[in-house]
Amino acid sequence: xxxxxxxxxxxxxxxxxxxxxxxxxxxxxxxxxxxxxxxxxxxxxxxxxxxxxxxxxxxxxxxxxxxxxxxxxxxxxxxxxxxxxxxxxxxxxxxxxxxxxxxxxxxxxxxxxxxxxxxxxxxxxxxxxxxxxxxxxxxxxxxxxxxxxxxxxxxxxxxxxxxxxxxxxxxxxxxxxxxxxxxxxxxxxxxxxxxxxxxxxxxxxxxxxxxxxxxxxxxxxxxxxxxxxxxxxxxxxxxxxxxxxxxxxxxxxxxxxxxxxxxxxxxxxxxxxxxxxxxxxxxxxxxxxxxxxxxxxxxxxxxxxxxxxxxxxxxxxxxxxxxxxxxxxxxxxxxxxxxxxxxxxxxxxxxxxxx
Amino acid sequence: xxxxxxxxxxxxxxxxxxxxxxxxxxxxxxxxxxxxxxxxxxxxxxxxxxxxxxxxxxxxxxxxxxxxxxxxxxxxxxxxxxxxxxxxxxxxxxxxxxxxxxxxxxxxxxxxxxxxxxxxxxxxxxxxxxxxxxxxxxxxxxxxxxxxxxxxxxxxxxxxxxxxxxxxxxxxxxxxxxxxxxxxxxxxxxxxxxxxxxxxxxxxxxxxxxxxxxxxxxxxxxxxxxxxxxxxxxxxxxxxxxxxxxxxxxxxxxxxxxxxxxxxxxxxxxxxxxxxxxxxxxxxxxxxxxxxxxxxxxxxxxxxxxxxxxxxxxxxxxxxxxxxxxxxxx
Numbered sequence: 001x002x003x004x005x006x007x008x009x010x011x012x013x014x015x016x017x018x019x020x021x022x023x024x025x026x027x028x029x030x031x032x033x034x035x036x037x038x039x040x041x042x043x044x045x046x047x048x049x050x051x052x053x054x055x056x057x058x059x060x061x062x063x064x065x066x067x068x069x070x071x072x073x074x075x076x077x078x079x080x081x082x083x084x085x086x087x088x089x090x091x092x093x094x095x096x097x098x099x100x101x102x103x104x105x106x107x108x109x110x111x112x113x114x115x116x117x118x119x120x121x122x123x124x125x126x127x128x129x130x131x132x133x134x135x136x137x138x139x140x141x142x143x144x145x146x147x148x149x150x151x152x153x154x155x156x157x158x159x160x161x162x163x164x165x166x167x168x169x170x171x172x173x174x175x176x177x178x179x180x181x182x183x184x185x186x187x188x189x190x191x192x193x194x195x196x197x198x199x200x201x202x203x204x205x206x207x208x209x210x211x212x213x214x215x216x217x218x219x220x221x222x223x224x225x226x227x228x229x230x231x232x233x234x235x236x237x238x239x240x241x242x243x244x245x246x247x248x249x250x251x252x253x254x255x256x257x258x259x260x261x262x263x264x265x266x267x268x269x270x271x272x273x274x275x276x277x278x279x280x281x282x283x284x285x286x287x288x289x290x291x292x293x294x295x296x297x298x299x300x301x302x303x304x305x306x307x308x309x310x311x312x313x314x315x316x317x318x319x320x321x322x323x324x325x326x327x328x329x330x331x332x333x334x335x336x337x338x339x340x341x342x343x344x345x346x347x348x349x350x351x352x353x354x355x
Numbered sequence: 356x357x358x359x360x361x362x363x364x365x366x367x368x369x370x371x372x373x374x375x376x377x378x379x380x381x382x383x384x385x386x387x388x389x390x391x392x393x394x395x396x397x398x399x400x401x402x403x404x405x406x407x408x409x410x411x412x413x414x415x416x417x418x419x420x421x422x423x424x425x426x427x428x429x430x431x432x433x434x435x436x437x438x439x440x441x442x443x444x445x446x447x448x449x450x451x452x453x454x455x456x457x458x459x460x461x462x463x464x465x466x467x468x469x470x471x472x473x474x475x476x477x478x479x480x481x482x483x484x485x486x487x488x489x490x491x492x493x494x495x496x497x498x499x500x501x502x503x504x505x506x507x508x509x510x511x512x513x514x515x516x517x518x519x520x521x522x523x524x525x526x527x528x529x530x531x532x533x534x535x536x537x538x539x540x541x542x543x544x545x546x547x548x549x550x551x552x553x554x555x556x557x558x559x560x561x562x563x564x565x566x567x568x569x570x571x572x573x574x575x576x577x578x579x580x581x582x583x584x585x586x587x588x589x590x591x592x593x594x595x596x597x598x599x600x601x602x603x604x605x606x607x608x609x610x611x612x613x614x615x616x617x618x619x620x621x622x623x624x625x626x627x628x629x630x631x632x633x634x635x636x637x638x639x640x641x642x643x644x645x646x647x648x649x650x651x652x653x654x655x656x657x658x659x660x661x662x663x664x665x666x667x668x669x670x671x672x673x674x675x676x677x678x679x680x681x682x683x684x685x
Contacts, residue, residue, distance in 0.1 A: 042546035042547065042549075193636075220636070220637065221573065221575065221617045222410065222613055222617045222636075225616075226631065226633070228628055228629075229628065229631060247547065248619070249621055250576070250618075250620060250621040251619050251628075253619070253620070253622055254620070254628040255626075255628070255629070277621065277623050289621060290551075291547045291548050291551035292547065292576065292621050293551070293554065293576045293579070293580030294576065294580070295580065297558065297580050297581060300580075302554055302580070303551070304548060304551035305548040308516060308518070
């Protein structure tokens with residue numbers, strides 16, 4: 001399969017008032033075309049930092065060490081300056097976040113917000129016809145001028161082609177009532193509908209890679225099921241890859257082609273969903289699976305992982321999981337294991353499977 | 356089946372309405388009610404766990420707050436340890452010695468400026484009394500019970516992890532040796548591995564202290580694992596109620612069926628999530644649909660569902676369902 005994006009030896013350090021924290025410790029991963037890859041891990045493992053590194057939105061105070069690279073369609077994104085990088089955001093790589101209410105602008109109608117994404121995509125698309133069309137639309141409808149109070153006039157002047165595009169974007173995410181919804185404000189919509197708007201906005205730019213950071217964590221289970229089902233279907237429908245960040249292994253097992261498990265800034269295991277769940281290799285993955293309650297309490301035992309996460313400011317010398325690992329050996333205390341392909345297409349960072 | 360006097364808590368037809376609207380105009384006719392809990396009857400047998408599951412807005416937390424009299428119920432009766440309790444005649448010292456609560460977010464339920472020992476000692480001082488030494492000993496014992504070292508007594512909540520804070524909240528709840536502990540989403544803010552630790556701790560404490568739990572959660576897998584009886588709530592009503600095993604192995608209300616199939620299984624070979632049929636979302640509690648509140652989302656809905664709210668009926672011993680067409684899910 002064709003590779004869309006690959007991250008190599010990426011190191012990110014956050015400067016905090018208590019010292020430097022290594023959020024990503026030589027992380028390498030790749031995303032293939034038309035696949036759904038899940039990054040799974042507990043809070044603080046660096047899964048969101050992976051997402052922010054790829055889209056280039058790391059917060060202030062984060063520093064990227066030399067030697068790492070993010071290769072997207074033959075270009076090293078991490079070497080680009082901010083202006084160049086910006087051209088990739090949206091139309092090449094788009095991102096949706098956990099809480100749609102904080103990512104949507106509360107004072108704009110959702111239709112205007114989706115239209116803005118469509119205009120950006122049109123402006124970037126090559127071809128004279130498209131440019132001309134964008135110019136015409138921009139003259140009659142400029143989302144930036146929405147800041148002025150004459151909103152009523154502006155809304156009525158939204159060109160009908162643009163309006164059709166907005167409705168089409170909403171239909172793509174199976175929005176009920178797609179003709180009326182563009183007129184609403186975010187607060188008038190439910191959580192599931194808001195997340196659909198976010199997905200519609202991201203897809204309106206026709207990205208090749210969609211990054212979703214915990215998109216269903218704030219949603220109810222029946223809504224979560226609907227949104228995940230939608231995202232899974234989109235891969236073939238809009239020809240995109242999806243990188244899904246989640247803390248929930250069960251969610252990953254349901255939708256992912258490939259699952260990457262992270263622990264304390266490291267990728268500890270990387271395998272196809274079928275392999276990872278039928279034969280988890282890393283003791284941490286095994287422990288996480290044993291933490292998921294299944295069945296009834298008189299039939300099965302919960303086996304919590306003892307201990308707590310290591311301090312990322314000064315992690316243990318050897319394997320970061322060593323203090324909690326039931327199989328810890330001498331070498332685990334002394335040497336950091338490397339992420340190796342110990343089974344076909346199944347990488348694991350553990351000395352149990354050879355050096 | 357446990358007989359009625361063995362129930363620690365029995366709730367009959369409890370309602371909690373909130374008045375909304377009307378604005379500042381006292382003559383406004385626009386006053387409306389938000390029916391957060393709309394006629395709920397449940398029981399918590401002694402030394403057992405009753406789980407209340409439902410999605411946000413289903414009324415589970417309002418039910419907990421009404422049962423603990425933190426918010427006075429609008430109507431209905433609550434029997435605790437065989438006696439009816441009401442807001443106006445409750446003796447708080449007596450009541451809360453036997454009924455304690457653990458909340459979802461320990462950051463907001465623990466005082467950031469109190470040391471751990473002071474937080475745990477608070478209910479002991481106000482509900483039981485006794486001298487400083489015996490209080491302090493009980494604090495240390497509670498800390499030990501929840502698996503925290505003694506030196507944590509002098510620390511502040513900010514220096515603890517999420518799981519440790521929740522342990523402190525549990526230590527505070529069990530310090531007075533209550534009969535009933537109401538757990539409102541106690542593990543929802545925690546990571547998977549910490550959640551497993553806390554659930555195991557709660558199960559151990561239950562046997563050790565003969566506790567009864569009312570366990571509120573939105574997580575079906577956790578509720579199934581943790582509880583003995585389960586009540587499924589939807590828009591303020593209990594739609595299905597019974598032994599956890601019979602409800603979860605053979606759910607009969609169309610909503611329970613949807614809820615169970617929406618809960619992701621950790622198995623990529625059974626992709627239940629991608630076959631989910633349910634559409635729409637939980638209705639507003641201010642203008643709920645007529646008749647059965649689930650009918651706009653229900654695959655079996657017919658005319659009668661829009662006209663009449665189905666009562667909770669016993670379909671098998673101890674298994675209650677509120678649905679006009681319960682035969683269709685058989």
